[in-house]
Amino acid sequence: MIRVRVSTEPIDLAAEMASIERGGAVATFTGLVRADVVEGQGSVATLELEHYPGATEAALERLAAEATARWSLSAASVVHRVGPMHPGERIVFVGTAAEHRAAALEACAYLIDRLKTHAPFWKKETVGGGTRWVDARGSDDAAAARWD
Amino acid sequence: MIRVRVSTEPIDLAAEMASIERGGAVATFTGLVRADVVEGQGSVATLELEHYPGATEAALERLAAEATARWSLSAASVVHRVGPMHPGERIVFVGTAAEHRAAALEACAYLIDRLKTHAPFWKKETVGGGTRWVDARGSDDAAAARWD
């Protein structure tokens, strides 16, 4: 079972968990908006997520399908929020289910690592009254590449 | 925040998730009772978990403290069910929170790997009318040892 969703609605963790609980092992990753402090400007007040409608869903489905094939998953779910949000809110949820724990855990790490570099989302922060687009990080490229 | 619980009550995932959602990254692992098929005897009908009261909680707290120190976690939760349960029910929940995803994901894998070999729980299956104690697996020792 592959489930992919991009939405401006808050992520309902209980519903997402319930949808993937099958097999013997379930792993999840949830990313929350952090109130990062930017030097001299205070902390991030809001985060806005932009994406590429159509291409985003296709990219997430392709990642979920790759993980499902590679680790024989019984379920894979990727939910990403877009639009404006605040620190503490859920921005992304990845859930994987498999017969055994190693498969579920590795596939979950794979999906979030690859999502960071292979899905068309862009983050814009509001800090100290100004806005700025978040720069891509080399460490994310490295994390994604370890699964090649 | 370290939270450890051993209980005969079903594991309430929504409550467990809510208790660890802090920082920027949350990883969880949930183990479910599998309806494993035993050759010639059908599938597992019930699973009973025995533990060593006192020593179990101490072992789980030590593992959670080790993970918290090693990965600078903002939260670590380990909940293990004991007593009789059926296929599909949650037997164990591990949750970790950290600023960044690699720490949360690795600490979560560490906790479930170590729990399997370092906490005093024993599984007894009912299959085809008979019962049998589950044997420890060498693969679990190997998984736990990779964190040494």
Place this chain on the structure above:
Amino acid sequence: MRVLYFAWVRERVGAGEEEVTPPGEVATVADLAAWLAGRSEGHAAAFAEPARLRAAVDQAFVPLDAPIAGAREVAIFPPVTGG
């Protein structure tokens, strides 16, 4: 050909999408960006540093030297930062 822009590329161009008909010698995404840079100051600012650009042709991610012949939709944007 439909061209889409995202994030700061969109902001600099001043539009999320436009219909364009590049001349025949515009063969790759990089050629397209260079050609688009001549349309306005905003376009010029958006496409000034090709190393900071990424692209998709008909929703498939491609390097900037990928051909655009026959493409219906080309998207140009910064490196992604989701998750």
Place this chain on the structure above:
Amino acid sequence: MRVLYFAWVRERVGAGEEEVTPPGEVATVADLAAWLAGRSEGHAAAFAEPARLRAAVDQAFVPLDAPIAGAREVAIFPPVTGG
């Protein structure tokens, strides 16, 4: 000294715990298991294969050759299978 048994060790012994006063020459957990084996057929069955046994002394996991001098609680059980 309090001795605790778990899982199939408990089932074979026929009790979850008992108070025992081993003689002075019983120095290690392995010695204790061998000495306990003489108490009944059930004990003998439980402790027949030391390689299949694990132990804790005062709730700390120890190898079978660990000393038991001064221990208040010794637990003997099969390899753990939780999670």
